[in-house]
Amino acid sequence: MSADVSKLDAYWMPFTANRQFKQAPRLLTQADGMFFRDDKGREVLDGIAGLWCVNAGHNRPKIVQAIQQQAAELDFAPPFQMAHPKAFELAERLAQITPAGLNRIFFTNSGSESVETALKMAIAYHRVRGEGARTRLIGRERGYHGVNFGGISVGGMVANRKMFGSLLSGVDHIRHTHDPARNAFSVGVPQHGAEFADDLERLVQLHDASTIAAVIVEPVAGSTGVLIPPQGYLQRLRDICDKHGILLIFDEVITGFGRTGNPFGAQTFGVTPDLMTVAKGITNGCVPMGAVFAQQKIHDAFMTGPEHLIEFFHGYTYSAHPLACAAGLATLDTYADGDLLTRAARMQDEFAKALHSLRDEPNVIDVRNIGLVGGIELKPLDGQPAKRAFNIFLDCWDKGLLIRTTGDTIALSPPLIIESSHIERIIDTLRGALRRAA
Structure with a gap:
C-alpha cells in the first residue's frame, strides 16, 4: 500500500533531504535475503546491506x-x-x-x-x-x-x-x-x-x-x-x-x-x-x-x-x-x-573486476575497492556538489537498486551473501544510470 503523504510531516528524518523525500517518499515495507520490497510491491536489490549493517542478508531465521x-x-x-x-x-x-x-x-x-x-x-x-x-x-x-x-x-x-x-x-x-x-x-x-x-x-x-x-x-x-x-x-x-x-x-x-x-x-x-x-x-x-x-x-x-x-x-x-x-x-x-566472515575475501576479485569495469563510464574519475566495499567517485556538476551522485541514486532506486551516495561518491557494501547474478545486476544498473546522467 502506498504512503499517505499527508501523514509524513511529524517525522524529522536523519541525514535526509526531508523536503525532497516527502514529495516522493521511498518507503520500504519488507525484506528478505538480498532484497527489499517497497510500499508499491517493487523488489529492490539491497546494494548497501541496509546501511552497512545487514551483512548476513535480511530475514535470517535464527536471528x-x-x-x-x-x-x-x-x-x-x-x-x-x-x-x-x-x-x-x-x-x-x-x-x-x-x-x-x-x-x-x-x-x-x-x-x-x-x-x-x-x-x-x-x-x-x-x-x-x-x-x-x-x-x-x-x-x-x-x-x-x-x-x-x-x-x-x-x-x-x-x-x-x-x-x-x-x-x-x-x-x-x-x-x-x-x-x-x-x-x-x-x-x-x-x-x-x-x-x-x-x-x-x-x-x-x-x-x-x-x-x-x-x-x-x-x-x-x-x-x-x-x-x-x-x-x-x-x-x-x-x-x-x-x-x-x-x-x-x-x-x-x-x-x-x-x-x-x-x-x-x-x-x-x-x-x-x-x-x-x-x-x-x-x-x-x-x-x-x-x-x-x-x-x-x-x-x-x-x-x-x-x-x-x-x-x-x-x-x-x-x-x-x-x-x-x-x-x-x-x-x-x-x-x-555460511562462513560469511571470510566470504568477502572469496568474492572480492569478482566484485573488483565488475566494479572497475565502470572506470570508462561518463564522469567516473576514480574507482576504489576492498573486500565487498566499493566506491565510485564522480566528477561534480559545476556549482552543484553532490547533485550528480544524488541524481544517480534516484535513478537506481527507480530501476530497483538501492545504493548510497556521499558527496559525489557512490558507495556499495552489499550483504556478504551476494552472488554473481547480484553483482551483475548492480553493475548493469549503475552503468545505465551513469550513462543517463552524462
Missing part, C-alpha cells in the same frame, strides 16, 4: 527466532550492578574472533556510543596510570566517527561539524589518505601514501606526546567516500603511537564482521589497535547494539582500589540489552553457518 524468544523470556535486565547470562555469553563469543589481545568487551547501543566510550576509556586509562595530562584526542581529516559531540570532534567531515559550534577542546587532526593523483583506480589497497601517517609526528611536535591520549581512525574510511588505506599506512601509524605511548583506536563500525574479508579490518591489514569500536553487523542490523573491544591491559588498569567501588563511571541503560544479546548470538551463528 528472527532468537529475538522473538528473548522478548517472551526476558525483555529487559538492568545493566548496572546486575546482568543476564547472554551478555557474558556474547562477550565470550566475540572475544574468540577478535584480534589477539582485544578480549574485554564493553557493550553500547550504536557506533556513535561506541566511539564516545572508547574516547572516554582512552583518557581515563592514562589518568588511572598516572598520566592525567594525556587528554588530547587526534582524529583524521575526512574521518567519520558517529554524530555525538566526541565523534564529530575527532571526525573530519565538514558538513557534520560546521553547524555545532566549537565542539570538544583539545582535539586535532592528521591529514587524510586520499591521493587520486597517484592512486586513482587502484584495485584493492593503493601503493602510495604510507608516509601520510608521519603527519602524526607533526602533531606530536606541536602538542608534545605527553598530552596526547589517543589517535582514532577508520581502517577503511566509509562515509567520506570509501578511502582505502595505502600499503603500510596503518602499521606506520601503529609504530608511531607505540613510540610515543599513544593509544590507537580503530573505528570498525563499518569494516567489522566480514566486510573486508576477515572478521575485522585489523586482521585484513595485520595491525592490532588498543581499542576497537563496532556496531552495525554485530546484530546484523536487527537490534541496535555496539561494543568496544579493549586490550586486557586497558581493562586491568581500572581494576584497582576497593572492590565494592565502581571502576569506570560510564554505561547506558540499554548496554547489553537482552534482545540485542540474543540477536548478536544468533548473528554469530548465522555468520558461522
Whole structure:
C-alpha cells in the first residue's frame, strides 16, 4: 500500500533531504535475503546491506527466532550492578574472533556510543596510570566517527561539524589518505601514501606526546567516500603511537564482521589497535547494539582500589540489552553457518573486476575497492556538489537498486551473501544510470 503523504510531516528524518523525500517518499515495507520490497510491491536489490549493517542478508531465521524468544523470556535486565547470562555469553563469543589481545568487551547501543566510550576509556586509562595530562584526542581529516559531540570532534567531515559550534577542546587532526593523483583506480589497497601517517609526528611536535591520549581512525574510511588505506599506512601509524605511548583506536563500525574479508579490518591489514569500536553487523542490523573491544591491559588498569567501588563511571541503560544479546548470538551463528566472515575475501576479485569495469563510464574519475566495499567517485556538476551522485541514486532506486551516495561518491557494501547474478545486476544498473546522467 502506498504512503499517505499527508501523514509524513511529524517525522524529522536523519541525514535526509526531508523536503525532497516527502514529495516522493521511498518507503520500504519488507525484506528478505538480498532484497527489499517497497510500499508499491517493487523488489529492490539491497546494494548497501541496509546501511552497512545487514551483512548476513535480511530475514535470517535464527536471528528472527532468537529475538522473538528473548522478548517472551526476558525483555529487559538492568545493566548496572546486575546482568543476564547472554551478555557474558556474547562477550565470550566475540572475544574468540577478535584480534589477539582485544578480549574485554564493553557493550553500547550504536557506533556513535561506541566511539564516545572508547574516547572516554582512552583518557581515563592514562589518568588511572598516572598520566592525567594525556587528554588530547587526534582524529583524521575526512574521518567519520558517529554524530555525538566526541565523534564529530575527532571526525573530519565538514558538513557534520560546521553547524555545532566549537565542539570538544583539545582535539586535532592528521591529514587524510586520499591521493587520486597517484592512486586513482587502484584495485584493492593503493601503493602510495604510507608516509601520510608521519603527519602524526607533526602533531606530536606541536602538542608534545605527553598530552596526547589517543589517535582514532577508520581502517577503511566509509562515509567520506570509501578511502582505502595505502600499503603500510596503518602499521606506520601503529609504530608511531607505540613510540610515543599513544593509544590507537580503530573505528570498525563499518569494516567489522566480514566486510573486508576477515572478521575485522585489523586482521585484513595485520595491525592490532588498543581499542576497537563496532556496531552495525554485530546484530546484523536487527537490534541496535555496539561494543568496544579493549586490550586486557586497558581493562586491568581500572581494576584497582576497593572492590565494592565502581571502576569506570560510564554505561547506558540499554548496554547489553537482552534482545540485542540474543540477536548478536544468533548473528554469530548465522555468520558461522555460511562462513560469511571470510566470504568477502572469496568474492572480492569478482566484485573488483565488475566494479572497475565502470572506470570508462561518463564522469567516473576514480574507482576504489576492498573486500565487498566499493566506491565510485564522480566528477561534480559545476556549482552543484553532490547533485550528480544524488541524481544517480534516484535513478537506481527507480530501476530497483538501492545504493548510497556521499558527496559525489557512490558507495556499495552489499550483504556478504551476494552472488554473481547480484553483482551483475548492480553493475548493469549503475552503468545505465551513469550513462543517463552524462
